Amino acid sequence: MPDRPVPDRLDLSAATGSETALRGFLHGLPGVDKVGAEARVARLGTRSIKTTAKSRALELAIRMIDLTTLEGADTAGKVRSLAAKARRPDPSDPSCPAVAAVCVYPDLVEVAKRELRGSGVKVASVATAFPSGRSPLEVKLAETRFAVAAGADEIDMVIDRGAFLAGRYGAVFEQIAAVKAACGGAHLKVILETGELVTYDNVRRASWLAMLAGADFIKTSTGKVSPAATLPVSLVMLEAVRDFRAAGGRMVGMKPAGGIRTAKDAIKYLVVVNETCGPDWLDPDWFRFGASSLLNDLLMQRQKQAAGYYSGPDYVTVD
Template structure:
């Protein structure tokens, strides 16, 4: 079992001497940033998708499957991001987060609960002392269409409410028009506003359209200090896909090779089944490396995934499916 703490301690094991000069140089000004991002190796779409599809054929059975299910549960950011959210709904989620399956107390708690900033306080009260994180979206989620002041105020609100993780969105409009400096600065400003809270940067890969853009945005976020890079808001289709997650896992792997720091990845949206979740864990293991198989460095942004994981977990223990009525609907 990944017993590693499910809290949100800064997941860095920084090497002495700081980042290598080419990285400090990269974020010096707009021109060098553009030069750095455009010099990243290109991505061949066909080859990437073929590799992702081949890895998805890995057959995970028996002990490996049981391990993977528990690991996946501990990596879930149990999410509700609806206009209709109420404090009651959030309490239902926090209860589920603490004890996902009441009949099996050995089920690990989830990684975090993810809510809108105005409800972060509710989750913080409920989860105090449990070690489960409270993630709050911020920065005019999901579109990011507002000014800097509003985005920072949004972040401050979540942090004051006690959120331990902030899920921000990047300014895709600025990114797509090539104003990388603006995107970088904004992430840095939000990072500063986060204080001790962990920053996850949502790239909204469905709007970036190409894998080359995903790679550039990943490096941009890493340069700006993101603790995690996250695929999607869940509000745009396509949300997380395996090939996009491959690109982001390559980015954190290469970042580690350069700096010695471990940064995390969070695919979000559209991951509903255990089978899908296991395919992501296989990708983590074989693309980034086994070191990333911890909730400190890999999370799933999901809501319905947890119940499927619980049902599959029971199936592994009892040999038969229990049915949707035997897990709680929240």
């Protein structure tokens, strides 16, 4: 069954007036044509990008990366090393652009902020009981405020997937809205953990729910659950941000995270962004990659474009 188009203008405020209104709105969204979505990304994935256009795409992809370390064994030293790479991804080439952001746990935000001062690279912090999202709202808000006070420019929160899958949309909405308020001036990225949402229809509903609640970005995954980002899921989310703006909402960013490892993969995503949302979203302010290992391949491909040959494995640092 093909997607039914979302109307150009909707009364978005009425959609959040009550639990009943919210449920009616989300379940009234067009169903996702699974076969059509997968066929579309397969077709777009065959686009050939060469020479100058490929060089521009590689530069843009580097600028869109959120370098991330989210392990229990993280140390201040590891964050300092990551921050240095974020500022100068290719120390041998000062023309190489910096990445968009460095993402760390809240207790390491202060370290990242100090190392990145003056660079233009943002500091992002996960919060709200990452990666499960299962803690009382008071704890989630306290963690968010702690990260913002330490200097975080962006907060990556996770939704309570259990509440969403149980149909408790109002509870999820209220938590996102409360975290958004706790962010103050920091931008809020809302992680849907699409690998646990089961269907494309749920991905579309969760995307709209997050945007209605105030998300500045919607993000596929924590990187801790498989599958993480996929092109079909990202297409559904990109259609949501496009339609949300057209329906009278704000412009909202989108971030696929997890499993994107090669420059070839990154360019496929950029093609899907351009063909779905248009050039407005081809900017680090509106599209990011949550894929630290991707950076090394982008650097290798960038060097090949410039010199005509691949460098050895020691050309880039190992994260």
